[in-house]
Amino acid sequence: MGLVTYKQLAEHNNSGSCWIAVGDTVYDVTQFIHTHPGGAKIILKEAGRDATSAFEAVHSVDLLPRFDETVKPVGTLDKSSERLDANDSSTAEADAAALRRAGMPSLGSVLNSFDFEAIARQTMKPEAWAYYSSGAEDEITLRENHAAFHRIALKPRVLVNVSHIDTSTTFLKQTRVSLPVYITACALGKLGHPDGETVLTRAAGARNVVQMMPTLASCSLDDMLNARVDGQDTWFQLYVNADRNVTRDVVLKAEARGCKGLFVTVDAPQLGRREKDMRLKYQEDISDIIVKTGGDEYNTPSGQKKVNRAMGAARAISSFIDPSLSWKDIEWLKTVTRMPIVLKGVQTGADAVQAARLGLAGVVVSNHGGRQLDTCRSGIEILPEVVADLKRAGLHGKMEIYVDGGFRRGSDVFKAIALGATGVGIGRPSLYAMSTYGQQGVERLLDIFREELEMVMGLMGCTKISDITADMVDASHLSTRVSLVRDMLHQSVYEPLQPPQFNRSSKL
Numbered sequence: 001m002g003l004v005t006y007k008q009l010a011e012h013n014n015s016g017s018c019w020i021a022v023g024d025t026v027y028d029v030t031q032f033i034h035t036h037p038g039g040a041k042i043i044l045k046e047a048g049r050d051a052t053s054a055f056e057a058v059h060s061v062d063l064l065p066r067f068d069e070t071v072k073p074v075g076t077l078d079k080s081s082e083r084l085d086a087n088d089s090s091t092a093e094a095d096a097a098a099l100r101r102a103g104m105p106s107l108g109s110v111l112n113s114f115d116f117e118a119i120a121r122q123t124m125k126p127e128a129w130a131y132y133s134s135g136a137e138d139e140i141t142l143r144e145n146h147a148a149f150h151r152i153a154l155k156p157r158v159l160v161n162v163s164h165i166d167t168s169t170t171f172l173k174q175t176r177v178s179l180p181v182y183i184t185a186c187a188l189g190k191l192g193h194p195d196g197e198t199v200l201t202r203a204a205g206a207r208n209v210v211q212m213m214p215t216l217a218s219c220s221l222d223d224m225l226n227a228r229v230d231g232q233d234t235w236f237q238l239y240v241n242a243d244r245n246v247t248r249d250v251v252l253k254a255e256a257r258g259c260k261g262l263f264v265t266v267d268a269p270q271l272g273r274r275e276k277d278m279r280l281k282y283q284e285d286i287s288d289i290i291v292k293t294g295g296d297e298y299n300t301p302s303g304q305k306k307v308n309r310a311m312g313a314a315r316a317i318s319s320f321i322d323p324s325l326s327w328k329d330i331e332w333l334k335t336v337t338r339m340p341i342v343l344k345g346v347q348t349g350a351d352a353v354q355a356a357r358l359g360l361a362g363v364v365v366s367n368h369g370g371r372q373l374d375t376c377r378s379g380i381e382i383l384p385e386v387v388a389d390l391k392r393a394g395l396h397g398k399m400e401i402y403v404d405g406g407f408r409r410g411s412d413v414f415k416a417i418a419l420g421a422t423g424v425g426i427g428r429p430s431l432y433a434m435s436t437y438g439q440q441g442v443e444r445l446l447d448i449f450r451e452e453l454e455m456v457m458g459l460m461g462c463t464k465i466s467d468i469t470a471d472m473v474d475a476s477h478l479s480t481r482v483s484l485v486r487d488m489l490h491q492s493v494y495e496p497l498q499p500p501q502f503n504r505s506s507k508l
Contacts, residue, residue: 013048142370145406157461184425185237192435203442267345349389410452
């Protein structure tokens, strides 16, 4: 392969001949654009350009060479050649990013997890914020996830020597961690930070907590695992692929590289309607056919083929997830790996009992961050049911129970432990901290959770995690779903859903 100048690159800027540069290599992606899960439009926006920044925002740089047949390397980008304006789509975005971050508060002024969210809303790219913050449909469950904690009252004990408080605990009977919190799997880390999920890996290692590494990460699994510090334990989150050979290969790789747990997502046989994410893509990435005809899926001129609009970042990356996943596949996974298997996304006591009967290591009580089925229960509300059903079946203590969704305070963590959780997953707060302040931000977030948990434990008369018991909380109103006290911090960072906008520039 020879050198390709910027001028030569710019000549291949359409669907008939589409070249892009990623890193040092120029690729011919003409055949690939029509099979790209996110649609052709998103690639054609970068046709004839150095697309490195746009590509690395959502993918690992080593992804393209894996597409041997439809993605063809044609040469090395000659970066010493004259650069054309048409070659570079990153300058305007860099200027916009600098403007968004101007005057950003110092990290020292961040006092709680809501502060990270408020700053992220002001500084992140709109499409990144839409993907991270969106929930399903009316976002009732998204909001309920946190609101539910307000219906659990604390019952403090007094006159206990709390001069020394230990927040450490053990996960999956093998990993000693500094507090009962882990960074849960979230996709597309590079939407928030150029280093993507490796930022979370490094921060988790620095604070001795577990990171659950996602299947749909922007970084490769190797990138994340190579970012670990010595002795750092990690888990791997799995979306089961329709091609079971692909699933087997990735599971075996995660095990061979030292992952200590396999967390299988079971609450996403199909994708929920995340309308913030969908709305943004609806406005920005309309397909070529729609542009040419003026039509769309529900308003297409006679004789024209109907074309779906892009459905947001989540829809673009999830097309390979297998909707046929069943309990038989979980049994099959037990024959593939020796890693402890945990089901992520259990929402009833009955399913938790079934998991225990299969001999699984645990469940994560979760509604996928309110991003799948709207108006379902919060994880913290489901948790007591899971514990009660396991006890009735004589299976309580046979596996570990984790929970995620809506955790924003150390007191939230305390309440979950009191109701029977082994540990708590932190998702969006870690993404907002990463997107605003990088590794230091995530470390500060974990410090805040530890500081708040220590304070609550001290005021509750607990010196270690095992001291936290169910009689320390009153959860009798948990299922009423009525919160009498307004949560001002949460309301201040929540962005309401918006209807379609009028195009006021149109002329009669």
